[in-house]
Amino acid sequence: MEKDTITLRLQPRGKPLANLPAELPISANASTEELYKAVARLTKSPTTRLRITKSDSSYLRPSRETTITASNIYDESQLFIKDLGVQIDWQTVFLIEYFGPLAIHPLFLFLRNQIYSVYFPMFQWSPQPRTTPITNTQYILCAMVVLHFIKRELETLFVHRFSAATMPVSSLIRNSAYYWTEGGLFLAYFLYLPTKAETPDYLLYPGLAIWIFAQLSNAKTHLTLRDLRRPGSADRGIPVGYGFSLVTCPNYMFEVLGWFAVAMISGWNLSAIIFWLSGLYIQHKWAGQKERRYRKEFGDRYKKKRAVIIPYLL
Structure with missing residues (x-):
C-alpha cells in the first residue's frame, strides 16, 4: 500500500x-x-x-x-x-414548478365560464354575473404572471447553474405545491372572478413601471450570480455589483417587488397580497440562510449585511 x-x-x-x-x-x-x-x-x-x-x-x-x-x-x-x-435534476424540478402557474392562469382566464359555473359553483360569491367579459385589468394581470414564469423557465434553461445536481424525486410534489396551488390555483381563482371593475390608472401605470423594473433587475442579478460559478462547478465567488451592496439577495428583493406590483395592479386583491407576503416570508428565510453561509464560507473577505432582502428593514 x-x-x-x-x-x-x-x-x-x-x-x-x-x-x-x-x-x-x-x-x-x-x-x-x-x-x-x-x-x-x-x-x-x-x-x-x-x-x-x-x-x-x-x-x-x-x-x-x-x-x-x-x-x-x-x-x-x-x-x-x-x-x-431516486433523483431528479434541479433544472427539471424548476421547469415543472414554473409550468404550473404558467398553464393555470390562462386556463382560468379563458375558460372561466366553465370553471366558475361547473367546477366551483359553491365558491362563486362575486356579485357580478358569471358571463361578464374579461376586463383589461385581468388581461394585464394574466400577461404579467405568464411573462414572469416564461422568464423563469428561460432562466432555468439558459442562465442558472446549480450547486446541487439533483434532489429526491419524492420531494417533487412538496417543492411544486407552492407554485401550483398558491401561485396557480389560489391566485388565479380570485384574480379572474367575473367582475366589471377596472384598476384605476393611478395604480395601473405605476404598478406596470415597478413590475418592468423588477423583472429586468431580477434578471440582471441572476446573470451576476451565474457568472460567479464556473460551468460544472459548485464553487462560487462573493456576489458584488448591482443590488448586492444593499442586501444579501437582491434577486429575491426584486422578485418580491415584482409581486408587490401584481398586488397593486390587482387593486389590492387579497389573494395577490397573500401570495406576495408569503413569497416575502419564504425568501426572507432563504436570504438569511445565504447570509449566514456567505459569512461562514468567505470569512473576513465578505462584507456582512444586516438587511438580507429589503434595504434597512429585513
Whole structure:
C-alpha cells in the first residue's frame, strides 16, 4: 500500500447500501469528488444519489478542488453513506414548478365560464354575473404572471447553474405545491372572478413601471450570480455589483417587488397580497440562510449585511 493511501471506515446511514464495504483504501490526496466516485463504483449507484457525512454529522460536499485531508479526513476516519433515493435534476424540478402557474392562469382566464359555473359553483360569491367579459385589468394581470414564469423557465434553461445536481424525486410534489396551488390555483381563482371593475390608472401605470423594473433587475442579478460559478462547478465567488451592496439577495428583493406590483395592479386583491407576503416570508428565510453561509464560507473577505432582502428593514 502506498504511503499516501489511507483507509476510511464506511457505514450506511439509514437503509443498508448494497455492496458498501466496511473499509475503503484511497489516496489521501484524492479530492472529495473522487471519494464520491469511488463509493459510487462500489455501490453501483449514481454519485448524485449518495450523501457522505463525517462522524460529526457535517456534510462532505463533492468538490474537484478540495482534497480528503483538507476536509479533516484521515486514516481510519469514519464516514457515513446515505442513499438519497431516486433523483431528479434541479433544472427539471424548476421547469415543472414554473409550468404550473404558467398553464393555470390562462386556463382560468379563458375558460372561466366553465370553471366558475361547473367546477366551483359553491365558491362563486362575486356579485357580478358569471358571463361578464374579461376586463383589461385581468388581461394585464394574466400577461404579467405568464411573462414572469416564461422568464423563469428561460432562466432555468439558459442562465442558472446549480450547486446541487439533483434532489429526491419524492420531494417533487412538496417543492411544486407552492407554485401550483398558491401561485396557480389560489391566485388565479380570485384574480379572474367575473367582475366589471377596472384598476384605476393611478395604480395601473405605476404598478406596470415597478413590475418592468423588477423583472429586468431580477434578471440582471441572476446573470451576476451565474457568472460567479464556473460551468460544472459548485464553487462560487462573493456576489458584488448591482443590488448586492444593499442586501444579501437582491434577486429575491426584486422578485418580491415584482409581486408587490401584481398586488397593486390587482387593486389590492387579497389573494395577490397573500401570495406576495408569503413569497416575502419564504425568501426572507432563504436570504438569511445565504447570509449566514456567505459569512461562514468567505470569512473576513465578505462584507456582512444586516438587511438580507429589503434595504434597512429585513
